[in-house]
Amino acid sequence: DAGVTQTPRHEVAEKGQTIILKCEPVSGHNDLFWYRQTKIQGLELLSYFRSKSLMEDGGAFKDRFKAEMLNSSFSTLKIQPTEPKDSAVYLCASSLGDGQLYFGEGSKLTVL
């Protein structure tokens, strides 16, 4: 079985650029999560979808961060415009709906 797939694994962007990160959840999973991981803040929830409906939009991340689920097997996270403080690892996770999370390998973003 394929796990959660994230692309790209690494992304380098100039300040002000738009970047799009992609995620394919485990087949059959209804819940999809986007997290940001930094050494200082740890893991922070950005967005949460249940059956393609946005359940949580991450509060403080609303203004420049937009997550979408185009269909049940594909999600994107757009950051527009990027800032150096957005440099982090962005992790996607999916779940059957019981709360048990399965993570992808993450996309490491560096904003110069």
Place this chain on the structure above:
Amino acid sequence: GDKVKQSPSALSLQEGTNSALRCNFSIAATTVQWFLQNPRGSLINLFYLVPGTKENGRLKSAFDSKESYSTLHIRDAQLEDSGTYFCAAEDYNQGKLIFGQGTKLSIKP
């Protein structure tokens, strides 16, 4: 303060020894998950617990919701056990999963 506090923050062990990692909660935790973040960056789900215990090979985990803590025991540590271990608890009041800051475990030959 930290709602999910992990200890120790870092630990170095000799191969073949045993260890215990701990998570204390200041929330009403309903479920607990333990993850290992490997060098590639993926968080591998080790355990998903309601109050009680689970065992998988050399790993054993317990969750006591009344005393608000969870433990992860590693028996006969191997080099491939190295990485950062995270616990995450579901907060009954907020319905959210809250992660601890992690325990970095280094296993030495």
